[in-house]
Amino acid sequence: MTPSQNIKTFLEAGPEYLPSVSVDCVIFGFHQRQLKVLLLEFKHTKAFSLPGGFVFKGESTDEAATRILWERTGVKDIYLEQFHTFGEQNRGNWDVHKATMSSHGFDLETEHWLLQRFISIGYYALVDFSKVKPTPDIFSDLGGWHDIHQIPALILDHNRIVEKALTTLRLMLDHKLVGFNLLSETFTMNELQSLYETILDKKLLRANFQRKMLSMEILERVEKKFSGKAHKPPYVYRIKKTT
Amino acid sequence: MTPSQNIKTFLEAGPEYLPSVSVDCVIFGFHQRQLKVLLLEFKHTKAFSLPGGFVFKGESTDEAATRILWERTGVKDIYLEQFHTFGEQNRGNWDVHKATMSSHGFDLETEHWLLQRFISIGYYALVDFSKVKPTPDIFSDLGGWHDIHQIPALILDHNRIVEKALTTLRLMLDHKLVGFNLLSETFTMNELQSLYETILDKKLLRANFQRKMLSMEILERVEKKFSGKAHKPPYVYRIKKTT
DNA sequence: ATAAGTTTGTATCAAAATGATGCAATTGAC
DNA sequence: GTCAATTGCATCATTTTGATACAAACTTAT
16 A cells, blocks of 8 residues: 555544544663653654554554554563553644645545544553564654653653653552563663663662662573673573463 | 433533543542542442543543532542543443433433443542532432442442552552541541551551651641540641641 | 559660672683 | 673661550549
8 A cells, every 4th residue: 555545544444443532652662771762753744753543442442552552663462551641621733643644635624533632541661672663653754762861842742741651660660570571581680770770860789789689589590691791791680480 | 400401411411522531530538447439329220330420522631520529529629630541442331321311211322422432531539528528410319438348339340440549549658648638637646547557458556657657747736636535635737838 | 632544655676678888709801 | 810890799887667665644433
């Protein structure tokens, strides 16, 4: 299908979606000691947005979020959690969508379903950076990772959504073992610590961090890693399977 | 207006609501050392439900929750917080609403807006038990408090919603000073402790609880209360105004 | 009036968790 | 081998939390 046909199909799918309800995903990744968020970019308007979508009448909102995540990243079986629903009356304007559609030759009337008021259910996802292939959607032309400290201006209230997702992630990190989802299957204590430091945005004492993590007895040593570096090689860990 | 006229007006208001979106409130109160939840009862079907409602196109979901809370309890300026959105595809059946409407002489066709799929945004409220006058709504005939340990079977997925609200409340209590909203303006340390014990469902050591609360430096002693009881009278406290 | 029975406010000590520092062990570069 | 770097862990100090004890303040019974 050509892009325009894709868009036509999408626009005609309006009636298959649950009205008024949308889903936006804040997809976190961790790479080179930076916490990243996956954003989509609209070529024509140079605007950025969170990957999002609508809920089919025949699926739950959780299923919709999972689907959208899969469409955008190509991964399934991912840590995904709802964190807040954004229901302001005026969450921002839809000019960007209008312009994007227009650039493809579709001029939407004001009453078009796509331009109505939507509430947005926010989900955050924690993914293994290395496993993700960012994929643009119908609206956007580019998908890419952005350092959490350098998020550009986003459409609608998406900046606020990212903020709230980050706050929630920080809270979660304290009393749920959630961070591991951002690392690959095996990792060193150093990698785990720098993940925590990045998310919490503060330095931690190495010895004490190690003591705390090991005392939880959820880590399993895999092997010594011969890093090729000029120092003692670190142990490599993996999460214990809770069978 | 007669009840039937009320219902007619309500049914005709369908187009003024945001489609697919509803709000349900878990209203917590504290009385006689019990944590209570406000439930509505349907006379004809003897079913119970959470107080809930729909979102006007011209209001935010937060405003809708505040309004519903006010309609049901007669109180404003209340601690109210969104905790989860329930978006299962089939959250349960609407037989109770159908039967209720039918008993008032309104037989709804399957396509009626009231019988469509709704997602529900859950809010929990913490109210001063003594200030609330439970008020039934269009569907229900009775509003009343129920001990959290004796919640009857509720319509749709409302039992799950209550569960989730309680879980969230317990989490919140640990790292946000939220419990005070359930007490009257002044209270004794004993009352505060039994509130915590009830919500967390475990005994706390009196001396340590007192030490912890006082160390936060958010309580202000008001006066000695001459309780008339045969023992040393307790201090009465109030939350410090953070001016 | 005094003694008895309660509950409150707080002190005190023990135990556990956390913060801070030091040091031996292991590796590659030279 | 020596050096620099980093890891793993021990050890000590400090803080927080858990548990117990006891004097103070009040009413009721005698």
